[in-house]
Structure formats: structure tokens, C-alpha cells
Amino acid sequence: MPPARQNPLALFTSLRLTVVLLLLSIVLVFAATIDQVHLGVWGVQEKYFRSFFVFLKVPGTAFFFPVFPGGYLLGGVLIVNLIAAHIYRFRFSWKQSGIWLTHVGLILLLAGEGLSGMLQEDNQMRIDVGQTRRYSESFRENELAIIEITHPDYDQVVSIPTELLTGDNGLQHPLLPFVVKPVAYYPNATLLMHFQVPNAPPSLATAGEGDDIVVTPVPVTTKPDEVNAPTGYVQLVGPDGPLATVLVSALLSQPEAFTYQGRTWLFSLRAKRDYLPFAITLEKFTHDIYPGTDIPRDFASTIRLRSDDGRDDRVVRIFMNNPLRFGGRAFYQAGYANNDRTTVLQVVRNPSWRIPYVSCALILLGLVIQFGLHLFAFFRRRLRGSAGRPVPGGAAP
């Protein structure tokens, strides 16, 4: 291995860098595991793995300092290190084919995990027995749906991602005769009636029930068993000035309505929806337990799947360890609610889901070749009767 000071490239090809990177990733994974107790699994993924640096907040201030390389950085440098080592240090030979395969598989695995982090969407579907659904809902992302219900036959929906509600800019859409101007937005909040908090300041809302409701922002939660309740106010501005300010919140069971120029809209802040090109009807849900215990033996949803193009119309049984893969998505039995009258399906869309399979097959093959050669060499030496030799290990340069 050439010393690093002679050639800057040598740093990236060095085995020492590999070891350092591996050690750093152990520390990262360990810290992230411990931190799950506080942050939950999603918070940990964002903070440690789907980031270039792990930031720590300086106590008492709003400053965040990078304290440790994050998953993207470590994985990225590891890929560079592997590729550089193979270009400059390794020469292909059959004896080293195991190492080559392992490393190619590893690069693919790291890249695949990076892609999954960027591409994978996790949604869920809650369906009551007998109900038909055509969309799944995001666990964590929300949208402001402005639904025009004027027409008796259909609704017209304009959907605004909540990220746009954090800015000051008015949002204009050809289907709406007014501009939607964010006034305030809280990623998580609680709602109380005004009479419960008599000395609260007056509400910002001027239309609907919102002026009776007091909004209190609360810290964002990442715990697995809690959900955030995003809440905000939007001002609707017509050509002649402000028309009204409306309260929007995921906590409102009835969305606020607003009527203007003989047309009526509902303002619903809800889980972001992914509309499917097919419909799913829950025909039956079964939930078995072991007799005399609460231990679940099996949950299963019998669903009817009908695609919009009419080519699919069949009954499928989704149960634990047996998902349905259809339309680029996978549907898993995730849970149940409502006294076994409602099933909860997890819907995963990940175009890169096959990559880990390929990469793991490569690595497995590589390891078997590599260690198989060791073992073979070891036994051949033993047969020659020279078992007392030093450790067999010189396979890698």
C-alpha cells in the first residue's frame, strides 16, 4: 500500500481508510440504535442515515453542529474507496474473484440503500369490511386539499403539499378564483375550544368554526406510536383583497367550508394521498388468536382487486408474510382496528426493491469463493503434512 503522503489518490485507495470507515459506521449504527429510544425509528433514519452529517444541537441555542459523518457521507466515501482500490490496487485474477464479487455486491448494496432512502414511499390503507378504497395515505406527509363540492356529480380537488404552507408566497391555481396565502403553519399542534381557554388570544380565522378554536403549537414527535397533527391558517385573497382566513388542521373531523361566487370549497388538511389505478374492496378480515391467550395466530384480509383498465378483477388473500405485489406497489397486512372491522394495510412503493436481492447474491457468492479458497488451501497444506505453518491469510494483497 503506497504511503498517503506521496500520492493524494493513495488515501482513497488505502485499506486503512476502509477500516476507519467501517469503524465509523459501527459507531454510527450503534449511536442510532441507542437514540431510537428517544427519536423512534423514523427520526433516527433522518438524523443518522439519510444525512451527510449528524448534527447536534448546542444546548440553550438554536445552533446545530455537525458532530459525526452521516450515512450518506460514510456510504459515499466507502463506495469511492472501494472503486478506487479496485482501479489502482487490485489486479483481477481468479484467486481474487471472490473479493471482486463481494465488493461489487457491496457497492450495489450501498447504492441500493441510498436509492431506497430517496425513492421508497411508505403509505397505509385503512379499509372497513365492505368498503372500497382507491388511494393510500402517507404515514408522515400531509397535504392541504381544497375540494370544490359545487357540482353534484363530481368533486374537483386542488392539493397543496404542506411544505408550501410554510412560506409567505400566495399560491395561485387556475382552478381557484382566489389566491391561497399561508398565514401560519405548525407541523404539530393541539386544538381546544375557546371556552376551555378563556384568556387565549382571539383566533386568526374569520370564516367557519375556526374562530371558536384555540390552536396551541406543540413540538414535533417522531415516536412510532404518535402522529403529528399539522395545523395552520390560510388567507384567501380575491382580486379586491382578502376574502377570509380559514383554519386548516388534521385534527378537524369536519373540514372548514368556504363559499364564494356561488361555489363552495372544503379545506381539508389530511394525510397525503396516493391515488391508485385500481380499487381495493375489503371482503373479509379474520383475526385468529391461540386459544386461551391474546397471542395473535394470524391476521388475514380477503380483498377484491379491480383495476381501472378492467384486466384484473380477482380476490386476493393478504396475510402475515404473504403480501400482494401489484401495480408497482406491495401491500402488506400491517394491523387491524375497530374491533376487527377495519384492516390496516401497509403500501410500499420502492422501484429499487430488487437491488438488495441482486447485491446480496453477489456478496454471498463472493464470500463463498473467497473463504472456500482459504479452506481448500488449508486442507491441501494439511494433506502435505505441514499444518504447523503460520496463519493462512495472504489472499488479499
Added chain:
Amino acid sequence: MKGRYLASGVLLLALAWVAATLVPRGNSGAFDLAGFGRLPVLADGRIKPMDTIARTGLLMLQGRQRLATADGRAVTPEAWLLDLLYRPDVADAYRIFRIDNPDVLSLFGLGTGDSAGQVRFSFAQLQSGLAELERQAELADPVDAAARTAFQRAVVELREHVDYYSRLKYSLQTPDLADLAGDLGDPARLAADRPGFAAMEKFSPLRAVPPAPGAARPDEWETVGRSLLASFSTGAVDPTVGFYAALGRTWRAQLPDDFNTLVAADRAGLSARFSGALRRCAIESFFNGAEPFYTSLELYVAAFLLAVISWLKWPEELGRAAFRLMFLAFLLATTGILTRMWLEGRPPVTNLYSSALFIGWGAVALCLILERINRNAVASSAGSLIGFGTLVIAHNLSLSGDTLEMMRAVLDSNFWLSTHVVTVTTGYASTFLAGFLAIIYILRGVLTRTLDRATADSLARMVYGIVCFATLFSFVGTVLGGIWADQSWGRFWGWDPKENGALIIVIWNAVILHCRWGGMVRQRGLMCLAVFGNIVTAWSWFGTNMLGIGLHSYGFTNAAFQGLIAFVALQLAIIGLAALPRAKWRSAAAAGPA
């Protein structure tokens, strides 16, 4: 020649002892307690023998199966259970509640002196403080299990034990019923007992009454209480209820002949429809009584001692004897694991307890191979040490209840249990083995003069080979886990604590190999890294469960935490020992160059 006799003699002795443990235990008294112990009952979702109820009950409540009366007379698990079911006033005098926490004892106005230097107390002793126990437990309930203080944990645990004990009393009759068998023949008395039957239906953890012939589901056994309540509308008492009532009468009156006749007749009556269950129950109660893992544990201790002594004296003879004992212990453990698999109809690893058994088994299997190759008693000592250690861990895990548990729906996949779980557990076993071999290297090198060049090199070869093996298996196991996760809940990798633990083992093994290949470490460094692998593996095996989160957190245990800390400290101390300057090593040659 002399050596051959020594090794064979040791093996023969061990064989005789093992054979003695396998002889089915007869009844020491006049009662056919063994026959009662084989009676089937449904509890915790599976049909098991009364013997298992009695033994797991005793283990849970008092941490051991052995029980004696205040005047020193031994009580078998079956006799204890019969007393609890039919003569609660007798059972309440047995000292079977283990209480270690002095603050909990003071709730009852008791001190350790109140139990003649023991830590076990009778229900009668606790009775006056039960209301206060309940109050304290209710105070502790809202606190997160992980955040409870030692006192709160002890209170909640004792309340659970008292609760289980009290509920068992409602299994076959109510505790205050003088003669259920007599009441069954008298409608007026039976009607007066009715509220008690409702309590039995509510509380009984045992479902002793098999479904009627032609029932829709053959596993829907019911409680005696429920069956009795049903008899008010049907007008007929189920024969099993009648049997248990009559049995109670014979046990209370201590009439062994009638007792034995009843037990035999009931088993004969069940045999037509439940022959499979009866056979399983018979095998299980035999298995419980033979305690193969306990025998195996003692053989491992003997093998370890012989192997260590062989480095000082008679290496050939004692080494061979150690190998044979380890092999015998391994066979016994294998039989035990196979029996459990047959009883459960599952692959070997289904919970934390069985993972301990399997890690020990896998490591010993590897050691048997290594010892055949090297014949220097090193692998024998490492294997028997791991075998012993994992069985001790398993014993402690068994204190929380029946170890043949039902699988939750999400884990209910024999295919993935037998591929992912077995492979990843083999990865754990081999990483531990590399670490223990390294410990032997370090301790022998630093503390004794027995580590010569040849032994050191052979140890280094073994550690290196086992690390390669461990890398392969922990990687494959982790990947299979990823595939299972992708198949069952839609992500290949979710950064769940147990997944992370397995990943860290893979990366750590990769670090060892790369350090070795890059010349960053030689023998001594390799050994230190391998010992640290013990810490990594122990954390992944137990530490991740202690976080109490994630899909894999199936085995949260409190007492294990201190054990884990102690284990980690010990490993660090050994690494510190290895870091001593070479001049301080007593086997100077072995520490090697650089």
C-alpha cells in the same frame, strides 16, 4: 495405553451417569404422581402436561424446581401442584415466593431472617400485605417498563407471581370448596356453587376440559368453570370435570389407590381421541424429568476442567477425555433440542431461550471439528466453556415461564425461522467462539508458560478461520432477515435495533479480516479484536432487546442487564491484559513479533 484407559474410563463413568438421568423417574410414594403429571391440559395456547405446568410454575415463582416443606420433606412438582389445586391451605404454607428486594419484603413486615436465611416465603406469610402490594404495583403500573426502579420492577413482578398463583387455585375447583365431587350429585348444592364457577371461568389459566366429540375445533379446550356453567343448561356434567372433582376428593383424603385408578382410567378414556396429545405430553414430562440440558451443563464443566488440566499434565489422555465428555454433552444437548423441535413442530430457534441453546450447540459443533483437526484441547476448552455459559443463560431465561411459546403471527413462518434465524444464530455462535479462543490465547499467554509457538499459531489459525466462517454466516443470516422483512412488511432494511446489532457483527468481522489482510494487526491484535467481537455479539444478542423497542424486542429482561455489563467489563479487562508489554507475558515466545 494407560491414556486410552483413562479417557475410556471417564467416558464410561459419564455414560453411566447420563443413563441414570434418563431412567424414567418412578413414584417415590404410593401416589401415581408421574401419571398425573402426564395428563394433558391446554395453557398458553398449547396442550401440555400437568408436569410442565407444575415445573414452570415453580421455576417462575421460586427460581428452581426443588421444593421442600418446612420440616425438610421433599415435595415433587406434581405434589405441589395437586396441593395448590385441591388443598390450597397446605400449599399456602410452602415457601415458594422468591423475594430478593428488601424494600418489597418490608411491605409485608418481613425480613430475610423470617425465612431461616432463605429468600423464599410462603403465601401465608405474604397474605396480610397483599393489599399494600397491589397498591404499590398500581403506582408502578403507569411507569414505562424500562424506566421502573428496582423496587417497582420487583413489586410488579411479585404481583404477577401472586396473581398467577392465586389464579391457579381456581383451575379445577374454587379454593373454598370442600367437596365438588359430592356437590355434582346434588343440584341444590351445585346451584349454590354457581358464583364460584363463574370465578373459575374468569381466573383459571388452565383449560383442562377437552372439546366434546365432534366439536368444530379440536384445540378449543375449556376451563372447568366454563364447563360447569354450561352444565346448568345441558343438565350433564362433562366426564373430565367429574374426573377432576373425584381426583380432588382422593387427594384431599390422601387415598392413593383410588387416585391411581382414576388417573389410569382418565388417560385410557382420552387415548381414543387424543392419542397424539397424550404421547406428546408423556414425552414432554419425561423430557422435563430427565433435564438433558442440566446434565449436559455438568458434563461441559467436567470437560472444561479436564481440557484445562491437560495443558499442565497428561495432555494426550486428559485431552481425549475432555473431547469425549464434550461430545457426550453435545449429543445430549442435540437430543434435547431435537425433542423441543418435535414437541413444538418448529425449527430450533424460536425465542431468546432457544437461541441460547442453539448458540451453545453451534459453537460446540464447530469446536468438535476444530479439536479433531488440532488435538490440543484448546477447542475443547473453548467449546465446553461456551456450552456451559449458554446453558446457564438459558436456565436464567427459563425462569420467566414456559419456554415452548406460541409464535406470534408476524414470526409464524417456519421457512424464515429455519433459514434466517438459524443462520444468524450460527453467526453469533461462531463470533463468540472466535472470541473465546482468543481469550484462551491471551490468558494462557499472559498468565502461564504453556502457550508455545505451535499452540499460538494453531490458535491464530483457528481464530482466523472461525472469523471467516462467522463473517459468512452473520452476513447471510442478516441478508435473509432483510429478505424476510421485505417479504413480510415491505422493507429490506428498517434500522430496527436487532437488525442493527446483526449489521454491527457483520461489519466488525469485516474489520477484523481487513485489519488482518492489511497487516494492521498480527496475532496479538487479532486476538484483541476477536475478544471485542464478544462484546459486539453480546450487545446484539441481549443489549438490543433491553432497549425494549422494535419488531424484535421479544425478550426484554432486566436481570440480564447487569450480567451484560459485567460481561463487557470482563472482555475489556482481558483486552487490557493482552495489551501488557510483551515482556510481562509469561509465554514470551507466543506474543510473537510486532
